[in-house]
Amino acid sequence: MRLEPKPAPSLFISLSYPVLAILATFIIAAVLVMIAGAEPFSVFYLVFKGAAGSQFALLETLTRATPLIFTGLAIAVAFRAKLWNIGAEAQLYAGAVMVVLLGTGAISAPPIIMIPIIIAGAMLAGALLLLGPAILKVRFGVDEVVTTLLLNFIFLLVVSLLLEGPLKDPMGLGWPQSERIIADARLPRIIQGKRLHYGFIIAIASAVGVWIIMARTTLGYEMRSVGHNPEAAKFAGIPVNRVLVKTALLSGGLAALAGVSEVAGLKGNLTLDISPGFGYTGIVVAMLALLNPLGVVISAIFVAGIFVGADAMSRAAGVPSYISEVMVATALLCMVTAIMLTRYRIRWK
Amino acid sequence: MLIDAIEILFTTSLWVAAIRIASPLIFATMGELICERAGVLNLGIEGIMVSGAFTGWLTVYLGGDLWAGVLVAGLTGAMFGLLHGFLTVPLGLSQHVTGIGITLLATSLTYFTYRVALSDVTSPPKIDAFEPYAVPGLSEIPFLGEILFYQTPLTYFAYFIVALVSWGLYRTPLGLAVRAVGENPSAVEAQGISVTAIRVGAVMTGSALMAIGGAFLTMSSFNSFFFEMINGRGWICIALVVFGSWRPGKALLGAILFAAFDAYQIRLQQVTGGVVPYQLFLMMPYVLSILALIIVARRASYPKALMIPYQKGER
Numbered sequence: 207m208r209l210e211p212k213p214a215p216s217l218f219i220s221l222s223y224p225v226l227a228i229l230a231t232f233i234i235a236a237v238l239v240m241i242a243g244a245e246p247f248s249v250f251y252l253v254f255k256g257a258a259g260s261q262f263a264l265l266e267t268l269t270r271a272t273p274l275i276f277t278g279l280a281i282a283v284a285f286r287a288k289l290w291n292i293g294a295e296a297q298l299y300a301g302a303v304m305v306v307l308l309g310t311g312a313i314s315a316p317p318i319i320m321i322p323i324i325i326a327g328a329m330l331a332g333a334l335l336l337l338g339p340a341i342l343k344v345r346f347g348v349d350e351v352v353t354t355l356l357l358n359f360i361f362l363l364v365v366s367l368l369l370e371g372p373l374k375d376p377m378g379l380g381w382p383q384s385e386r387i388i389a390d391a392r393l394p395r396i397i398q399g400k401r402l403h404y405g406f407i408i409a410i411a412s413a414v415g416v417w418i419i420m421a422r423t424t425l426g427y428e429m430r431s432v433g434h435n436p437e438a439a440k441f442a443g444i445p446v447n448r449v450l451v452k453t454a455l456l457s458g459g460l461a462a463l464a465g466v467s468e469v470a471g472l473k474g475n476l477t478l479d480i481s482p483g484f485g486y487t488g489i490v491v492a493m494l495a496l497l498n499p500l501g502v503v504i505s506a507i508f509v510a511g512i513f514v515g516a517d518a519m520s521r522a523a524g525v526p527s528y529i530s531e532v533m534v535a536t537a538l539l540c541m542v543t544a545i546m547l548t549r550y551r552i553r554w555k
Numbered sequence: 556m557l558i559d560a561i562e563i564l565f566t567t568s569l570w571v572a573a574i575r576i577a578s579p580l581i582f583a584t585m586g587e588l589i590c591e592r593a594g595v596l597n598l599g600i601e602g603i604m605v606s607g608a609f610t611g612w613l614t615v616y617l618g619g620d621l622w623a624g625v626l627v628a629g630l631t632g633a634m635f636g637l638l639h640g641f642l643t644v645p646l647g648l649s650q651h652v653t654g655i656g657i658t659l660l661a662t663s664l665t666y667f668t669y670r671v672a673l674s675d676v677t678s679p680p681k682i683d684a685f686e687p688y689a690v691p692g693l694s695e696i697p698f699l700g701e702i703l704f705y706q707t708p709l710t711y712f713a714y715f716i717v718a719l720v721s722w723g724l725y726r727t728p729l730g731l732a733v734r735a736v737g738e739n740p741s742a743v744e745a746q747g748i749s750v751t752a753i754r755v756g757a758v759m760t761g762s763a764l765m766a767i768g769g770a771f772l773t774m775s776s777f778n779s780f781f782f783e784m785i786n787g788r789g790w791i792c793i794a795l796v797v798f799g800s801w802r803p804g805k806a807l808l809g810a811i812l813f814a815a816f817d818a819y820q821i822r823l824q825q826v827t828g829g830v831v832p833y834q835l836f837l838m839m840p841y842v843l844s845i846l847a848l849i850i851v852a853r854r855a856s857y858p859k860a861l862m863i864p865y866q867k868g869e870r
Contacts, residue, residue, distance in 0.1 A: 207645055207751075208866060208867045209646070209647060209866060238667065285652075292655065342848075342852075346849055346852045346853060347852050347853070348845075348848045348849055349848070352790060352794050352845075353848065355787070356787065356790055356794070356844055356845055357841075357845075359790075359838075359841045363835075364834070370832070486655075486659065489652070490656075490659070493652060524674075526666075526667050528663050528670060532660065532663040532667050534659070534663075535656055535659035536660060538660075539638075539653065539657075539660065542642070542648050542656070543646065543648065546646055546647070546648055
């Protein structure tokens with residue numbers, strides 16, 4: 207068998223294949239649900255109800271989607287330039303640590319000043335964390351996949367060290383957790399009494415901002431050129447290495463905002479479990495969105511819905527909630543296959 | 556304290572532990588090496604190790620023989636290898652994205668199966684795992700005998716795999732074909748050999764070894780399965796392949812050195828007696844891996860066709 211390039215796909219084809227990929231994901235999940243001894247349609251109904259069946263469910267899904275939008279954007283930006291940042295998890299925690307450093311009384315100002323300072327500080331921390339692997343890549347040719355992956359483990363231990371040492375909450379009854387950040391440093395809630403916070407608005411604004419950068423600026427053009435063909439980009443006079451470093455700074459900064467969302471928006475303090483793998487799930491979110499920044503918002507809400515819905519379903523139907531992670535991984539593989547099939551035809555001979 | 560720290564280096568227990576810690580890494584590193592030599596980066600390694608750790612353990616837990624467990628683990632790995640190979644070789648998908656996808660899929664599918672199969676279990680059950688076996692004669696050699704030949708049979712199997720991979724890659728026509736598809740696939744196709752078949756076969760074989768590496772942890776080390784037990788070992792093996800310049804012998808040496816360091820830091824923790832935070836010690840393996848990559852990166856000679864999909868008829 208071999209692959210044959212197709213002419214430019216029609217809009218119908220380029221939209222229907224991703225839909226088929228999602229459909230395939232649900233079929234595979236249905237098989238697993240049956241293996242687990244439950245009835246697929248009622249399980250999917252429970253997932254849907256848990257994700258969007260009430261105001262509470264919907265708000266919970268949007269709350270969960272917020273950090274995923276940030277990590278999804280971080281990955282979309284990096285992968286567009288073929289900078290394989292698998293370290294969004296660590297960059298998230300770098301941002302979260304910075305929120306705690308700045309937000310527990312080190313500075314005090316009204317929210318209108320405080321929150322921008324926290325956001326800028328966190329983005330700087332995330333950016334610097336990815337700067338290391340980016341420099342190792344462009345200077346020494348060290349593969350960034352492995353360095354960013356290993357940094358996830360290293361940085362989580364750094365956080366553990368901080369939470370048991372300098373950042374430990376003296377009132378925390380010995381738990382490895384930080385002090386709560388001051389009220390002026392918190393992102394306000396969108397609706398009083400509900401968990402959804404302004405991080406969601408910032409996430410949407412970031413998606414629009416990233417879209418403008420990618421589609422309308424020279425940097426965006428350069429990033430896409432470098433990702434498409436680094437040799438040609440170099441030949442066209444684009445400073446490839448400098449573009450990669452800029453991409454890394456942007457990507458790391460965006461991932462760190464997920465840490466801001468979780469600490470300053472949702473939890474109020476830092477623990478070792480603020481992220482159940484948002485950094486890794488961001489890869490799926492970005493790929494499902496075909497690396498489109500605006501699409502990231504939709505795919506993050508979809509993925510968050512599966513997670514939130516599966517948690518609710520698991521309590522009711524007894525199918526392990528890990529089904530959501532299986533679905534997310536399956537969706538990733540189905541989606542990359544679908545994208546390929548919009549561009550190539552398989553010839554079996 | 557310094558004297559104590561140096562003395563540890565000369566204890567047999569350190570080196571016995573080093574070989575034990577190295578064993579799963581040896582399997583998985585050889586597995587990744589085969590994949591990469593054939594031109595396919597396999598980032599599924601971390602998840603494939605999780606799946607092998609589970610299925611090997613489950614086989615024994617359900618009453619199977621220990622070696623049957625190893626076989627089942629290997630087959631599980633080969634299945635994920637087939638998926639990774641199919642997606643990246645004939646379909647030519649991004650090896651980075653697919654590999655991460657395989658890791659996420661294998662890990663979540665394992666956890667899901669664990670919960671379905673053992674729904675009422677709170678603490679992970681133990682199995683009767685491989686026991687250390689003193690090789691008659693060889694284990695009598697002073698110092699080295701106890702280190703190398705008083706291990707579990709799965710460690711001896713790891714030695715055998717290194718020998719087999721070295722011999723297979725450099726001394727057989729199949730090995731030549733594997734190395735050639737990683738360097739110059741069109742030349743192989745010109746010989747009438749299918750690049751696709753060789754690459755997919757290599758990824759399946761390599762993935763089987765990764766899974767057996769995972770199974771070592773549940774069947775020869777911890778004797779039970781728990782979540783997050785692979786803990787980045789797969790990523791470390793990818794670094795070890797680069798560190799070993801894609802050669803089995805050097806990669807073996809890297810794995811043992813690495814494991815010795817790991818065993819050493821555990822003992823050093825006891826000597827320093829809580830003065831140095833334990834996280835710094837736990838960090839060392841990952842930091843060491845990155846340092847190793849930086850040291851060798853400049854003179855690393857990647858297989859030339861690594862991560863480049865091959866299409867028949869293209870040049």
